[in-house]
Amino acid sequence: MTIRSRLSIWYISTTFMVVLILSTVIYFGMRHLLFRMLDREHEVIIAAVESSYDPITKTFRILDSRRLFVNEDMDQAYVTIFDESKNELYRSPIVDQIRMVIPLAIEELKRTTMLEHPADQMPVIHTISQPHVRFHATSTKLHYGERHVGWINIASPLGDVEDALLRLLWVLSGGVVLSGLLVGGGGYFLTGRALTPVAAIARTARRISSTRLSERVDVGNKHDEIGQLAAVLNDLLHRLEQAFESQKRFAADAVHELKTPVSVLRTHWEDELSNPDLPDDFKEKLVGDIETIARLSRVINNLLLLSHAEVIRADTVFAPVPLAALIDDVIDDTAVLAEMKSQTLRRGPVEPVTVNGDRDRLYQLVFNLVDNAVKYTPEDGEITLTLEADASEAVLRVADTGRGIPPNDLPHIFDRFYRVGSDRSSRTGGSGLGLAICKMIAELHGGSISATSTVDEGSVFSIRFPTSP
Ligand code: ADP
Secondary structure: OOHHHHHHHHHHHHHHHHHHHHHHHHHHHHHHHHHHHHHHHHHHHHHHHHHOEEOOOOEEOOEOOOOOEOOHHHHHOEEEEEEOOOOEEEEOHHHHHOOOOOOOOHHHHHHHHOOOOHHHOOOEEEEEEOOOOEEEEEEEEEEEOOEEEEEEEEEEEOHHHHHHHHHHHHHHHHHHHHHHHHHHHHHHHHHHHHHHHHHHHHHHHHHOOHHHOOOOOOOOOOOOHHHHHHHHHHHHHHHHHHHHHHHHHHHHHHHHHHHHHHHHHHHHHHHHHOOOOOOHHHHHHHHHHHHHHHHHHHHHHHHHHHHOHHHHHHHOOOEEEEHHHHHHHHHHHHHHHHHHOOOEEEEEEEOOOEEEEOHHHHHHHHHHHHHHHHHOOOOOOEEEEEEEEOOOEEEEEEEEOOOOOOOOOHHHOOOOOOOOHHHHHOOOOOOOOHHHHHHHHHHHOOOEEEEEEEOOOEEEEEEEEEOOO
8 A cells, every 4th residue: 555545544544533532522512511501490490499488388489379380481391399298289381291200200210210219319310201302301309498398390302402412413423524535635635745756756766777877866855854865865876876887897897907818818829729849639728728718708708898888889870770681691690500400590571670770789689699599409490580560669589499498597598697507517608698798789779688488499589679760
């Protein structure tokens, strides 16, 4: 999962949690406040009834002779009042609409409030459920001083409160979802913007290879974390480039230093060969040594070529090269090698294609491939060269019916000095540099080289060139 997605998920979950906790606190706070308001209203009525008690007549002055409240507004509430013997003194006209358990039926209260001794814990605040509406009710004793003088039940319908709470719940849930989406979307957008320089750094870093170590990553703001990362990467690239350069220079200098003594040695040995005084067996040894020196000198030349890839790139003069003619030339020049192993070297379908390139280097490339094919194909085998092209590229193939290349070795055969296991010790005369040179030449021409192979069946080497306009 990308950092961007991970950060966005973090944003969403954190915001979701925070808003959820906040909404829960708001909901229950509001609920508590609304119920507290109802309790306050009940307390006001209870206080008004209690303070109207007349100990002489043992009546509540707040009730008139018709057993109604003196203040008619209070008749609109759900109230029942009893004397201490639980005889009903007052019942508001609307009370009959609800099933209020009066006088304080202890059993009922125990059931609805789960209190062990509800009558001892006055007031009892409880909820009465009716088919369509619920009531928040207070039941308590009425006192005159310390004296118990009666009982009262007050109920308030919860319709409005519950409606308001339900609406609040909807608003809060909508808020939770919306803030999650907004923060998630915003977080995704912002992390995308914040990570754009990282993606650019990764792109540049991916583009930089051993041949393009001079490229640098754009530092941007060098004071922020990403700028510092880019600066560190650039520093690393600088040191890598220096290390590469000195390694290349060392290899090139070493090869160069070897070249002269080896050719001096070869000339010297060849001169010695023409000395008539030398015994024949010594001359034979000399010929063997000269062959070894010739091989060494080929390796040195190849190494020089590879270590001067940049110079070659700069010096190469590109001109249109007709590939069909080049294929014919290589076939003509290698026919003798194939004949020595009774192999068939043939030209398959060849389209007339011209590429922009250096003819000598391209010749060397195709020659190396055919030379390898002859070397690694047993007697009576077949080697075929083909060339096909479309509007954008030309593909030159050298196919053989040789021993093939094991899958484990295939990805490495274009590396310098890489040779398939059995060839490392054999005396095929190779050094493992031929295919590395082929790759260098193909890339020099903006092309690429690849190989497919099946052990004991053969190999196909394909070079792809962009075709010249
Ligand atoms: P070498 O000088 O050893 O031929 P190359 O770089 O040309 O070096 O080839 C590297 C290795 O790839 C060879 O040693 C050989 O094992 C393998 N190879 C190259 N061409 C072929 C081929 N046509 N068939 C089988 N193996 C091949």
